[in-house]
Amino acid sequence: MVHQECINCKTQYGIDEIVYFCRKCGDILEIKFGMTELGEKLKASDWKKTPISVWRYRDFMPIHEATRLVTLSEGGTGLHRSQRLCDELGLKQLYVKNEGENPTGSFKDRGMTVGVTKAVELGARHVICASTGNTSASLAAYAARAGIKCTVLIPSGKIAYGKLSQSMIHGAKVLQVRGNFDQALEFVLKLAEKHKDIYLLNSINPFRIEGQKSLGFEICEQLGNEAPDRIVIPVGNAGNISAVWKGLTEFYKLGIIKKLPKMTGIQAAGSAPIAQAIKTNSEKITPVEHPETIATAIRIGAPVSWKKAVNAIRESHGTAETVTDEEILDAQKILARVEGIFVEPASASSIAGLKKLVKSGVIGRDERVVCITTGHGLKDPDTAIKQSEKPVEVDAEMSAIENALGLKKQAILAR
Secondary structure (H helix, E strand, O other): OOEEEEOOOOOEEOOOOOOOEOOOOOOEEEEEOOHHHHHHHHHOOOHHHOOOOHHHHHHHOOOOOOOOOOOOOOOOOOEEEOHHHHHHHOOOEEEEEEHHHOOOOEOHHHHHHHHHHHHHHOOOOEEEEEOOOHHHHHHHHHHHHHOOEEEEEEEOOOOOHHHHHHHHHOOOEEEEEOOOHHHHHHHHHHHHHHOOOEEEOOOOOHHHHHHHOHHHHHHHHHOOOOOOOEEEEEOOOOHHHHHHHHHHHHHHHOOOOOOOOEEEEEEEOOOOHHHHHHHOOOOOOOOOOOOOOOOHHHOOOOOOOHHHHHHHHHHOOOEEEEEOHHHHHHHHHHHHHHHOOOEOHHHHHHHHHHHHHHHHOOOOOOOEEEEEEOEEHHHOHHHHHHOOOOOOOOOOOHHHHHHHHOHHHHHHHHO
């Protein structure tokens, strides 16, 4: 039977209860399915006839059958075989799962379609989140689609305008908190606890994770019902790596896939509490009080889902790595220029981490690897412009254009 369950003390709650932390021990929750029951449900379902998308997997979601879905046709993003990047890095098989192809340009849409659908199912008329950008953009869009009120709290002065503009145009009430993301999250947690009519949709909400687990489902189905050897993924608040692992383990328990991949989390060097815990074999993380990185989407010092992420990495025999801002920007440029895939800096951290781990020998050159890129490059156009060649202004004359392109010199040398 499907229910919410504390990851620590295993206390259970119904899927129609609004609860963000275990009332017994205070830890976070996850959605649990009875695998036998789910397997029987799938046998009677025509889910495989539905086009690939988040809601292809409705049977895997804790949403009642009669509930109206709040959807913008999310999921079904491309899994791009990246041969030129393979050659660049010295790998045999590399795929890029480009989540920037989602409706608002990031993987957050997977969680929000399920989270906002659940909010409507529960009768909520006001949703809220803290965000470094993508969460607020996605929540604002899905709240608008549902016709409910949306409030987002963001760190003051630290949000890329591509993301902020989305929240604003979709009509969300945007509050810029003079502090970092972790402080903003504390406030939304308190607001949701104090005002019961406000429904919280950060990744602390386990229904968000249910939508995001579809990312793991899609990767396997796009590879012919096989898991890759390794999945490399950016890690900020740690909900996504946890979600992907949850989806993969459900597919494995149901016999849809025969093996599980190694989960490899990548964090920015200035914001890496999970990577440090993995490297030091610690049972706890040490929060980063003042996280800093150009990759704003993963600039989080106290990730709320850290336990789930650490479990995913260790259970899968994976690893975690840190990358510098310089390595991130280099990877962003390489991916854009070698494969034609434009992603924001945080997304490029997976490519940067892959490059570093292949070079060190941690990732074998024969491994079948999937890198997840989490958000579109237009989320943060300023960063892309700053590291690119500036446009060259020329006179409106053919000779000036040829000179700028070096064509006249080539013609002379060819004689």
